[in-house]
Amino acid sequence: MKSFLYALLMLVCGALPTFAAPPITCQAEASGHLQGFDADGSFIYWSMFTNLVKTDFAGRVVAERPVDPHHGDCCVHDGKVYVATQNRTKERRGVFINVYSCDDLRPAGEFTINFPFEGGIDGITYADGFFYVGEGKPKDSVQPFNWVHKFTPEFVAVDKIKVPGQTTYGIQTITFAHGFFWLGTYSKERTYQCAPDFKLVTHHEVDISVGAFALPKGPGGEPRLMVARNIKKENGLWTASAAPAILKDGRLVMEK
Template sequence: MCIFLLSDICIGQVVCPGTYGGHLQGITTDNTNIYWSFTTSLVKTDTKGNLLVETSVPNHHGDITFHDGKIYVAVNLGKFNKEKGFAKSWVYVYDSKKLNLISKYNIPDVVHGAGGIEYHKNHFFVVGGLPKGHKANYVYEYDKNFKFIKKYTIKSGYTLKGIQTICFSQGYWWFGCYGKPPELLKTDDSFKLLGKYNFDCALGIAGFSGDTILIGRKLGKERHRGQVLPAKIDQTKGIPCIQCQNPPKPNKR
């Protein structure tokens, strides 16, 4: 089912070929290609799911974002969901053509483990883990050189292992969280909580073009495969609504 046209690009369901050593952590797009983070692998495909580049990366690569020809990944080389002193939070930067590592930045302010990243208004915003007992989530703002600017609090209550994915699209912040069922947080531009919903985008959420949002999901019961589904905001409910109802068979590699 064809959902959205951008030049000669048709976005319906996109299946990432192959099986990976870790589950899907996040997705991003340059509106021509899709980039996937699978914990220990970064993958680049076109919008039809054809494999373009694959590279192995250190554990744990989390959610990702695209900006100015580069891929930025929230990375934690330590432990998640602990109090200060156990995480080793970084941002790794890759060129978007070949996924070669360009640089990396230490971001120790993200004390519970860096797990997600987004670029918005010339700054980067990072989210991550959350120890049990905390009643709010946190967002960390950085400039383009990853100099720490500010820590924000989202009055969301506790969410399982904090925030996994982050996206700014159509005037709102969207945060994907684990849970049974998974949860979606929606805030305004200043991180005031507007809603908390039972909707799964904990494995990836990214703005596309126009009013389309891409949602990352695992593929069936196979934990270490991934897919992207197109969604549009349901104006009545105020949350994304999956548009692809008749997915094609998975690509095998």
């Protein structure tokens, strides 16, 4: 899950004096852009609009499957990939948590979210025995806060948490890393860093709205994240890349 400091990256980073992690380019492509990604120490899982992709840490595709749009952010927990899905197909329209096996991305379950989400769902992470799911908003919403929903592992709702902030489309991605929740949004504040109780710590300019997961800490114990970026190809399809960011002097910045 996103709170792990991944063993493979420990090995990679330990060989480099700057603790740098190499940039990654996903070698898959999809008809819609990346919505979120996560890693389990050996592989990366990229949730695109219509494709779920498993790659190694060089970006080479290991497994891939088509999915209904719109598959959103994802998180890895206990050998499974959990995806926050706002299904837009005529036959399956609704809000779901879709579950896939990390081994080969075969379907491994589904949870229907029965209460209304006006703007759908997108961000998802797992921390301390619970899943946290971000609620979306309509594009023109003037609501000055965002909702994060807390669920048991069986997706029974146990809490609804208010996070102040004017955003477009609400919470896009969530990751729990280095003792903080990191929320990716489409807003001028971009990334919200929150304490474990979701009290706001600060905002950051580095944009994690299409995905982030934990990296090993820097040489001075600084929190680090792998941060995704979308790439639109000349053929009109999408792929994505990822590069490390580090928290320095209270500011999240991309590593150089």
